[in-house]
Amino acid sequence: MPSRPDDDDPRLGDLSEGQILSAILARTASGSHTLLGPGDDAAVIAAPSGSVVATTDTLVHGPDFRLAWSSGFDLGWKSAAVNLADVAAMGARPTALLVALAVPRDLRLSFVADLADGLREACRALAPGCAVVGGDLTVSDVLTVAVTALGDLEGRPPVTRAGANVGDVVAVAGELGHAAHGLAVLFGRFREDDVPVPVDVRRLGSGESAAVTAQLRPSPPIGLGAVAAVSGATAMMDISDGLALDARRLAAASGVTLSLDAASLGPHPERALAGGEDHALLATFPAALLPPGFRVIGSVVAQGEESLLVDGAAVDVTGWDPYRDWDSASG
Amino acid sequence: MPSRPDDDDPRLGDLSEGQILSAILARTASGSHTLLGPGDDAAVIAAPSGSVVATTDTLVHGPDFRLAWSSGFDLGWKSAAVNLADVAAMGARPTALLVALAVPRDLRLSFVADLADGLREACRALAPGCAVVGGDLTVSDVLTVAVTALGDLEGRPPVTRAGANVGDVVAVAGELGHAAHGLAVLFGRFREDDVPVPVDVRRLGSGESAAVTAQLRPSPPIGLGAVAAVSGATAMMDISDGLALDARRLAAASGVTLSLDAASLGPHPERALAGGEDHALLATFPAALLPPGFRVIGSVVAQGEESLLVDGAAVDVTGWDPYRDWDSASG
Numbered sequence: 001m002p003s004r005p006d007d008d009d010p011r012l013g014d015l016s017e018g019q020i021l022s023a024i025l026a027r028t029a030s031g032s033h034t035l036l037g038p039g040d041d042a043a044v045i046a047a048p049s050g051s052v053v054a055t056t057d058t059l060v061h062g063p064d065f066r067l068a069w070s071s072g073f074d075l076g077w078k079s080a081a082v083n084l085a086d087v088a089a090m091g092a093r094p095t096a097l098l099v100a101l102a103v104p105r106d107l108r109l110s111f112v113a114d115l116a117d118g119l120r121e122a123c124r125a126l127a128p129g130c131a132v133v134g135g136d137l138t139v140s141d142v143l144t145v146a147v148t149a150l151g152d153l154e155g156r157p158p159v160t161r162a163g164a165n166v167g168d169v170v171a172v173a174g175e176l177g178h179a180a181h182g183l184a185v186l187f188g189r190f191r192e193d194d195v196p197v198p199v200d201v202r203r204l205g206s207g208e209s210a211a212v213t214a215q216l217r218p219s220p221p222i223g224l225g226a227v228a229a230v231s232g233a234t235a236m237m238d239i240s241d242g243l244a245l246d247a248r249r250l251a252a253a254s255g256v257t258l259s260l261d262a263a264s265l266g267p268h269p270e271r272a273l274a275g276g277e278d279h280a281l282l283a284t285f286p287a288a289l290l291p292p293g294f295r296v297i298g299s300v301v302a303q304g305e306e307s308l309l310v311d312g313a314a315v316d317v318t319g320w321d322p323y324r325d326w327d328s329a330s331g
Numbered sequence: 332m333p334s335r336p337d338d339d340d341p342r343l344g345d346l347s348e349g350q351i352l353s354a355i356l357a358r359t360a361s362g363s364h365t366l367l368g369p370g371d372d373a374a375v376i377a378a379p380s381g382s383v384v385a386t387t388d389t390l391v392h393g394p395d396f397r398l399a400w401s402s403g404f405d406l407g408w409k410s411a412a413v414n415l416a417d418v419a420a421m422g423a424r425p426t427a428l429l430v431a432l433a434v435p436r437d438l439r440l441s442f443v444a445d446l447a448d449g450l451r452e453a454c455r456a457l458a459p460g461c462a463v464v465g466g467d468l469t470v471s472d473v474l475t476v477a478v479t480a481l482g483d484l485e486g487r488p489p490v491t492r493a494g495a496n497v498g499d500v501v502a503v504a505g506e507l508g509h510a511a512h513g514l515a516v517l518f519g520r521f522r523e524d525d526v527p528v529p530v531d532v533r534r535l536g537s538g539e540s541a542a543v544t545a546q547l548r549p550s551p552p553i554g555l556g557a558v559a560a561v562s563g564a565t566a567m568m569d570i571s572d573g574l575a576l577d578a579r580r581l582a583a584a585s586g587v588t589l590s591l592d593a594a595s596l597g598p599h600p601e602r603a604l605a606g607g608e609d610h611a612l613l614a615t616f617p618a619a620l621l622p623p624g625f626r627v628i629g630s631v632v633a634q635g636e637e638s639l640l641v642d643g644a645a646v647d648v649t650g651w652d653p654y655r656d657w658d659s660a661s662g
């Protein structure tokens with residue numbers, strides 16, 4: 001839980017970089033691949049199989065989160081989770097995070113400490129053995145968290161988006177549309193005069209509460225990325241911008257069409273198709289190789305005019321393009 | 332050179348993420364360690380010696396650069412250089428960069444294209460074989476470039492800050508105080524009504540011009556990091572916050588005192604001691620092992636009350652703490 005700002009909780013602008021870093025580093029854990037952790041010019045991480053998977057993803061206040069809705073813990077957790085999912089989507093096991101934090105001077109120290117807790121706990125829950133090994137702290141008027149995640153393929157080739165074969169099944173592991181539902185709940189019920197206000201959980205039903213948690217603190221099935229690779233996944237990606245948009249990307253990279261069954265997409269197929277930020281894993285497998293944890297939602301067919309079909313028909317559902325859709329003036 | 336904004340040069344807010352990424356990716360080169368480059372959930376980089384060096388450093392508009400003074404090319408170059416220096420300071424050879432870019436909607440596409448050019452050319456000039464392998468693009472009111480650099484130790488142990496031995500020589504490779512001099516020139520001569528204005532090179536002498544270039548587009552001696560490690564450096568770091576502050580950090584980590592000779596610090600020892608952002612390499616060696624490219628500036632002595640001495644006396648020169656010193660209101 002976030003600490004309450006008060007006089008014992010200094011603003012970052014009143015502290016030196018060293019004081020802030022000390023508070024953060026006191027919250028980090030050691031990872032099983034960490035050969036040299038924070039404190040030097042760079043970290044050193046084991047890459048036992050001779051290559052390293054690397055990805056970076058940034059959360060910016062405004063388009064990606066609101067401080068009225070997200071605690072420091074939530075923000076740390078989510079910034080870890082979205083990056084861990086990208087490593088998992090290659091079939092790799094996450095080994096390390098680096099965190100570039102740009103923070104306003106009036107932010108409280110407790111917020112940053114909570115953020116470090118969230119990073120650590122997300123690693124512990126979603127990718128045991130992975131830990132924060134380094135980072136950077138700068139000043140900015142816009143709170144920004146840029147995380148880089150590293151991972152190890154354990155000797156396997158990476159599972160790219162490009163390997164889906166006609167006849168494979170299309171499968172997912174993880175939730176579809178929950179995070180978007182949560183965002184809709186937040187936008188619909190926790191704004192006053194169009195300004196975000198804190199979430200009062202007493203106003204939420206249990207389904208809404210789970211959806212809000214999926215939005216603020218997602219728990220994608222990170223460990224199933226390596227499971228899919230071991231099992232023989234032919235293509236994989238994480239669903240960050242909605243199933244419809246991301247399925248089209250996988251189809252295009254593989255030169256195929258993905259044909260999905262609406263009935264397999266849960267009670268709200270439109271929400272499952274359009275909703276982003278769940279970071280579920282979308283993968284294709286020869287049918288006989290489908291591992292536990294994945295559920296079939298369709299099949300790979302020969303490339304047609306449409307790269308995505310749902311119940312045999314084209315769909316008019318697009319995902320989330322933060323660049324086009326976000327208006328900073330609306331908070 | 333930066334392109335001129337005009338009607339053929341759209342603002343980023345009028346483009347989709349995919350359009351912007353295409354323009355950036357068209358400017359990236361392939362690296363010699365790149366096993367899988369941009370376009371999938373994550374990149375894969377060779378780590379032939381079984382470990383990977385990783386570091387991250389962020390440039391934020393305001394505290395770290397001004398658009399009035401830095402072109403997109405400058406910004407891309409500098410954001411690469413400062414991270415390459417951290418990899419070099421471990422004795423490693425840089426293999427890959429990941430770039431998290433948060434950009435305002437009214438920025439022109441040409442600026443981002445120039446930034447990609449600067450990243451590529453800095454790699455080519457300073458760390459051949461290293462390349463941008465991945466990144467992320469988000470919207471922010473504050474232009475922010477967070478770069479993560481990876482490197483390979485080629486089978487050597489990392490050179491940390493902690494290994495300096497009494498009797499070693501203290502040596503540097505690269506410039507001292509030039510970047511700070513350049514910043515002073517910019518602040519002193521290219522502001523009107525306290526607002527930064529574009530640099531007119533005709534108003535600069537050759538020394539000033541070189542100093543401004545050192546500030547906007549630094550060229551630290553990246554290749555000498557691996558040379559130092561091969562030669563037997565006992566400790567090393569890059570000088571990002573000024574020699575005085577960073578020498579104290581190395582001394583503290585090693586449990587020694589560094590005793591420097593002012594005469595070896597060039598014509599402006601105070602500037603060399605206080606000035607940050609040169610990203611020169613500071614290293615200690617057994618005297619017989621000093622490699623070409625490094626020059627001796629002092630010696631390692633037993634830990635005393637002061638961690639840094641200059642001509643045998645304590646110095647009252649501190650470095651640059653962006654967190655404490657920057658005031659966003661001053662532009």
